[in-house]
Amino acid sequence: MIxxxxxxxxxxxxxxxxxxxxxxxxxxxxxxxxxxxxxxLLILTVIxxxxxxxxxxxxxxxxxxxxxxxxxLFVVAAGFFVWWVAIGQLGFVVSSVxxxxxLVWYLARVEGPVSPWRLxxxxxxxxxxxxxxxxxxxxxxxxxxxxxxxx
Amino acid sequence: xxxxxxxxxxxxxxxxxxxxxxxxxxxxxIGSLPGLTATMALAVLLPFTFSMPPLQGLMxxxxxxxxxxxxxxxxxxxxxxxxxxxxxxxTFDGYxxxxxxxxxxxxxxxxxxxxxxxxxxxxxxLLLAPPLARWAVAFGPAEMFWVAMLGLTLVASLSxxxxxxxxxxxxxxxxxSTVGVSPVGGETRFTFxxxxxxxxxxxxxxxxxxxxxxxxxxxxxxxxxxxxxSGEFGKREASIGQVAKRIxxxxxxxxxxxxxxxxxxxxxxxxxxxxxLVAYNEARRFSKDPxxxxxxxxxxxxxxxxxxxxxxxxxMIPLLTLGIPGAPPDAIILGVLMLHGLxxxxxxxxxxxxLTNGFILSMGLAALMLLPVGLLGARLIYxxxxxxxxxxxxxxxxxxxIIGTFALRNSLLDVGIxxxxxxxxxxxxxxxxxxxxxVLGLILGGIAEQGYVQTMLAAVVDPIPWLRLVRxxxxxxLAGMVxxxxxxxxxxxxxxxxxxxxxxTSAEEEKP
Amino acid sequence: MKCRLSTLAVAVSACTLLGAVGAVQADYPxxxxxxxxxxxxxxxxxxxxxFQEPILEELLGVSVNVTHRPGGGGAVAxxxxxxxxxxxxxxxxxxxxxxxxxxxxxRSDAGFETDNWEIITFFHSTPNxxxxxxxxxxxxxxxLVEYARxxxxxxxLGGSGTYSANHLDMLRFEQEADIDLTYIPFTGTGPLPAxxxxxxxxxxxxxxxxxxxxxxxxxxxxxxxxxxxxxxxDAPTFSELGYDIVGGAYRGxxxxxxxxxxxxxxxxxxxxxxxxxxxxxxxxxxFVMEYITGEQIDEVISxxxxxYGPILEAAD
Numbered sequence: 001m002i003x004x005x006x007x008x009x010x011x012x013x014x015x016x017x018x019x020x021x022x023x024x025x026x027x028x029x030x031x032x033x034x035x036x037x038x039x040x041l042l043i044l045t046v047i048x049x050x051x052x053x054x055x056x057x058x059x060x061x062x063x064x065x066x067x068x069x070x071x072x073l074f075v076v077a078a079g080f081f082v083w084w085v086a087i088g089q090l091g092f093v094v095s096s097v098x099x100x101x102x103l104v105w106y107l108a109r110v111e112g113p114v115s116p117w118r119l120x121x122x123x124x125x126x127x128x129x130x131x132x133x134x135x136x137x138x139x140x141x142x143x144x145x146x147x148x149x150x151x
Numbered sequence: 152x153x154x155x156x157x158x159x160x161x162x163x164x165x166x167x168x169x170x171x172x173x174x175x176x177x178x179x180x181i182g183s184l185p186g187l188t189a190t191m192a193l194a195v196l197l198p199f200t201f202s203m204p205p206l207q208g209l210m211x212x213x214x215x216x217x218x219x220x221x222x223x224x225x226x227x228x229x230x231x232x233x234x235x236x237x238x239x240x241x242t243f244d245g246y247x248x249x250x251x252x253x254x255x256x257x258x259x260x261x262x263x264x265x266x267x268x269x270x271x272x273x274x275x276x277l278l279l280a281p282p283l284a285r286w287a288v289a290f291g292p293a294e295m296f297w298v299a300m301l302g303l304t305l306v307a308s309l310s311x312x313x314x315x316x317x318x319x320x321x322x323x324x325x326x327x328s329t330v331g332v333s334p335v336g337g338e339t340r341f342t343f344x345x346x347x348x349x350x351x352x353x354x355x356x357x358x359x360x361x362x363x364x365x366x367x368x369x370x371x372x373x374x375x376x377x378x379x380x381s382g383e384f385g386k387r388e389a390s391i392g393q394v395a396k397r398i399x400x401x402x403x404x405x406x407x408x409x410x411x412x413x414x415x416x417x418x419x420x421x422x423x424x425x426x427x428l429v430a431y432n433e434a435r436r437f438s439k440d441p442x443x444x445x446x447x448x449x450x451x452x453x454x455x456x457x458x459x460x461x462x463x464x465x466x467m468i469p470l471l472t473l474g475i476p477g478a479p480p481d482a483i484i485l486g487v488l489m490l491h492g493l494x495x496x497x498x499x500x501x502x503x504x505x506l507t508n509g510f511i512l513s514m515g516l517a518a519l520m521l522l523p524v525g526l527l528g529a530r531l532i533y534x535x536x537x538x539x540x541x542x543x544x545x546x547x548x549x550x551x552x553i554i555g556t557f558a559l560r561n562s563l564l565d566v567g568i569x570x571x572x573x574x575x576x577x578x579x580x581x582x583x584x585x586x587x588x589x590v591l592g593l594i595l596g597g598i599a600e601q602g603y604v605q606t607m608l609a610a611v612v613d614p615i616p617w618l619r620l621v622r623x624x625x626x627x628x629l630a631g632m633v634x635x636x637x638x639x640x641x642x643x644x645x646x647x648x649x650x651x652x653x654x655x656t657s658a659e660e661e662k663p
Numbered sequence: 664m665k666c667r668l669s670t671l672a673v674a675v676s677a678c679t680l681l682g683a684v685g686a687v688q689a690d691y692p693x694x695x696x697x698x699x700x701x702x703x704x705x706x707x708x709x710x711x712x713x714f715q716e717p718i719l720e721e722l723l724g725v726s727v728n729v730t731h732r733p734g735g736g737g738a739v740a741x742x743x744x745x746x747x748x749x750x751x752x753x754x755x756x757x758x759x760x761x762x763x764x765x766x767x768x769x770r771s772d773a774g775f776e777t778d779n780w781e782i783i784t785f786f787h788s789t790p791n792x793x794x795x796x797x798x799x800x801x802x803x804x805x806x807l808v809e810y811a812r813x814x815x816x817x818x819x820l821g822g823s824g825t826y827s828a829n830h831l832d833m834l835r836f837e838q839e840a841d842i843d844l845t846y847i848p849f850t851g852t853g854p855l856p857a858x859x860x861x862x863x864x865x866x867x868x869x870x871x872x873x874x875x876x877x878x879x880x881x882x883x884x885x886x887x888x889x890x891x892x893x894x895x896x897d898a899p900t901f902s903e904l905g906y907d908i909v910g911g912a913y914r915g916x917x918x919x920x921x922x923x924x925x926x927x928x929x930x931x932x933x934x935x936x937x938x939x940x941x942x943x944x945x946x947x948x949x950f951v952m953e954y955i956t957g958e959q960i961d962e963v964i965s966x967x968x969x970x971y972g973p974i975l976e977a978a979d
Contacts, residue, residue: 007582008316014579025343033338066372073369080364084553084566088563092554107374290861291858292847334848337825346772346775349738473860496878561699605847612814612817
């Protein structure tokens, strides 16, 4: 998918938006704490404005290309966030087993429909993977993985 | 000399070999998992060394350190994820090589470079520790400010494409580094009233997010894996011998990178991530073919990996002589030395010389062991990664990054920050703001801020405070280098642009 | 085998030691205990915890898992702990004075309170010390005070962190001596040896350990403890020199608010025993072993809150 977008102007606005976000959240900081971020915020603003001007006068790339399927991109990105939330609610093991199975199923469909039998064969692999990671981290590396309602 | 021989003898036992072998393997494994740093590898394995005699304990830790710094290269090359921050620069060329089906060549190059780097670091430590240690204490706040500025001139070479966008990325990175508690002043900044944000944005969290997630999203969108087996390109896999011949035929890159690694390793607070970035930049600057960097030039991998492995033993110089940790993992080694009643200083090289030299030599042994262990591991991991279908690859890498990010600080919030930065990173990359300058800003922002504010504080009685920044000869030299670096970095961009402009206009004229 | 026997012997003595408490709360502990360190691996808190870990495991008979939750100078872990931890004794956290006193006063969103938990014990302290490089013109504390009186703000003293134990006691010293110094905060203790060695600062206000570690490359002008520290027999205390400053960092552990007192007591005894066994390793490094439990904890906190509170509130 190819979108028409003046990337210089877009980058400039991203910079300005970020600068504005931090500037509004600065609160009342002491001199020693604000001195550095203020200087960088100023430089960032100057660069962002310069980029916007450059984008108007002599633009660089005027299109961006998302290779492949944008829908798959958004679904997988959203899937990662749902996975993250689920880890906090349900615990690492359960949510990861479910998330892995769903993602593998979703991504494998690119190559054609996935039969339920094939999906079933993946279950032990996924269980093994999650199990190995869970045990390595909790038992060997002493990391307490999140456990919500379940494990 | 006698001590050295005695130390060597104490090393030539079966037990020491096994200790180092196990240490290197464990370090390699932990280091290759993104999120688990060398510091963490040492901390996790520390309790196991309590029951060992001092020399064996130190040997084990030295080997773990060496292994984990090297292990970071594996994931850097194979999945564009620096396993430890010192491997950031390895991704720049290692991953493109892997995408071209030259993953094994890149891994072999990284291994050879790491072995050489490790040995060079040990040699420096053994022969030149006391004179080089004096260099470490020369870096005060003002000097550190200039070191950070020098690092920032790298933005020019890291921002593929537009310099302005690179600078924008660098500024965003530096601002991200200010989230949390301010280093001087102790106030909370940009936490949006949300207490957990006091912890700030950890470098590794941003690193994993910005490097891995966009890559995973791209793979998912394209519906295929990023790596190709070498067969698809009609090329034979390069053998170790060929790779070694290529590296050693023109040793300039290797020598330069090792020297850079050693010089930076001694500067306290700079660490391996800065080292490898600087070495990469210089490799590119001195290369006859700078355009090929970032597109799969093995010299980039060699520069990054040799310099960061020099740092392992190299950063022990200020540690053993003065008790100054040159890099974060060294703090743990310092703790172990103190627990065994070994006080850093010249006594360490005289009174307890056998122990100290044994420790140093064991790091050399560890470096040598990277060769068999690393090549075996590399072949294994490479085979596995190539065979896994992409629809398994994407979720599995996602799980590794999630679990690794969590493990770093036991923080689920960090996982969220990682994912958010990753998703944003994908779109920033689309509009030409790449991850490398952002990460560079994040690394150097803290160093620059602390150096600057500390200098200003110390200069409170001076009539013109900022003159303090260039008061010492060393800071003057560094400031000069910053100007020079900026000039040489900008010049090619300028020339290229005017050149490209001409080309563009002539191309347009040719069109009807 | 020898090792086996001694562990057995220790286990037996531990049983007798804990016998009295065990009778009250027979079923605690029955599963692994998580010991959270709110700082990075490799620091003093971490290294101490690593030492305590095997001894605690022996005494309590369950595994003790040390995990790290660094961020915000401890505040991230503390706020999470106060909000989420279950008061069942299976989750404990390292706590440090003055961090837990200073941060809630100084920050609007620290996310935790100084006393919203059951502090089990403070097991050691590290007194502050005023240290100058060996080549410094200041031979004694008087030299430094005299010079600072004539040249206000010209003497720069480094230290670890802002409004930390180092900073707060330096401010107290300024008040007591009626001088004006410039404090330069560094991140942690790590960079301080270089700052001293390279003469980037005139001196540092740090802990006694630094003086021990750097040995004859530095001179310890004064230590902020009640009595002289055994590892630094030649360094005078501030009170000997006429300044009423006793302070430093205290390290301890806390359980969530509402934890049953028997459990707190069991843990306190285990930590005290661990302390006795690691004294030999820790004292030579400059640590001062403490056995502060029960009501003494409130006394320590309130006396230090009184000392630091006005300084912090004035600075806010």
